[in-house]
Amino acid sequence: xxxxxxxxxxxxxxxxxxxxxxxxxxxxxxxxxxxxxxxxxxxxxxxxxxxxxxxxxxxxxxxxxxxxxxxxxxxxxxxxxxxxxxxxxxxxxxxxxxxxxxxxxxxxxxxxxxxxxxxxxxxxxxxxxxxxxxxxxxxxx
Amino acid sequence: xxxxxxxxxxxxxxxxxxxxxxxxxxxxxxxxxxxxxxxxxxxxxxxxxxxxxxxxxxxxxxxxxxxxxxxxxxx
Numbered sequence: 001x002x003x004x005x006x007x008x009x010x011x012x013x014x015x016x017x018x019x020x021x022x023x024x025x026x027x028x029x030x031x032x033x034x035x036x037x038x039x040x041x042x043x044x045x046x047x048x049x050x051x052x053x054x055x056x057x058x059x060x061x062x063x064x065x066x067x068x069x070x071x072x073x074x075x076x077x078x079x080x081x082x083x084x085x086x087x088x089x090x091x092x093x094x095x096x097x098x099x100x101x102x103x104x105x106x107x108x109x110x111x112x113x114x115x116x117x118x119x120x121x122x123x124x125x126x127x128x129x130x131x132x133x134x135x136x137x138x139x140x141x
Numbered sequence: 142x143x144x145x146x147x148x149x150x151x152x153x154x155x156x157x158x159x160x161x162x163x164x165x166x167x168x169x170x171x172x173x174x175x176x177x178x179x180x181x182x183x184x185x186x187x188x189x190x191x192x193x194x195x196x197x198x199x200x201x202x203x204x205x206x207x208x209x210x211x212x213x214x215x216x
Contacts, residue, residue, distance in 0.1 A: 002157075036164060072156075075165060088149045093161025102159060106146045115151040117194065124198045127169050132201065134145045134157040135181040137174040 003039060003096075005048045016051040016106055019111040025056040026080040028064075028073050040077035040094040047103065053111060081106045082112075097140030144194055145180060148201075 004012065027044045029037045041058055048056035059067045061076040071080050071090075079091040081103070087110060095103040109115060117125070145157035159165035162169040162177060172181045180188045180197065188197055 003192025043210070058171050068164065068188055075168075077164075087153075089146045089160075090158045092158055093164035095159070095161075099159060102146070105143045109147060109150055113150075115147040117147055117151055118184065121194050122151060124195075124202060125148060125155075127202060128152050128154050128205065130154060130157045130205065132205070133183050134148065134150075134155065134201075135160055135172070135184075136145045136161050137162045137169055137172065137177055137179045139162050139177050139180070 002046055003043050009050060011045070012104065015057050016054065016107070018108055019051055019053040021083045021111050021113065022053045022055065023081060023083050023107050023111045025054065025107075026067075026071060026082065027056060027058045027076040028061045028068065028071070028076050028080075029058060030061045030076055034076060036094040036112050037077055039096075040079070043094060043100075044079055047107075054107065062072075070141060079103075081110055092141070099138055099140060102138075124134075144197060148198075 002009075025044050025048055027041055029041050031037075044056050044058075048054045061068060061073070061078075067079045071086065073090070075092055077093060079095060080086065081091070089106050089110065091099065091103060095100075096138075146159070146175050149155045149157035160168065171177065171206040172187065176189055178191055182188070182201055186200065188200045192200075
């Protein structure tokens with residue numbers, strides 16, 4: 001049984017129609033000792049099937065060391081949202097509940113290459129000239 | 142959360158992780174996550190709540206290490 005209900009899938013397909021460039025969801029997981037590992041992987045794959053411009057790749061956190069290093073992933077489940085470029089956008093844990101909407105937002109923003117930030121914010125942001133790591137802690141409900 | 146990802150999209154120096162607290166309790170404890178969302182900046186400073194864009198940006202700029210003189214950030 002799918003995690004995304006049929007009626008929701010129709011809505012999500014519609015939302016994803018605004019995508020421009022292809023987006024890849026790079027998912028990292030492991031087989032054992034991962035509470036929502038199976039569900040997270042399934043959710044990512046189900047979302048990826050909802051647009052021709054979306055695709056998913058899954059890697060094993062323990063075995064695919066090159067990919068783990070390439071994306072700097074340090075815990076699983078992890079999902080990278082990227083197009084031809086990796087912007088540093090990551091989801092750790094299952095992107096369900098509120099975070100599902102955040103995932104769709106990230107997919108669409110990346111695909112359109114539009115951050116949606118105001119001009120003032122962009123000016124301020126230009127002052128960030130050194131590596132900056134933001135970790136936003138959330139809960140699914 | 143969306144805001145952090147948008148910042149990462151806009152600026153190549155920024156990476157933004159959305160972390161599901163209940164799946165990573167050790168990390169949540171390390172950063173004293175008692176309420177969500179909580180945004181941790183460079184493993185040190187933190188902002189609690191779904192704050193406006195300008196508020197988060199100011200917090201980020203404040204948390205940055207001193208910039209080289211040519212690119213002095215606002216204090």
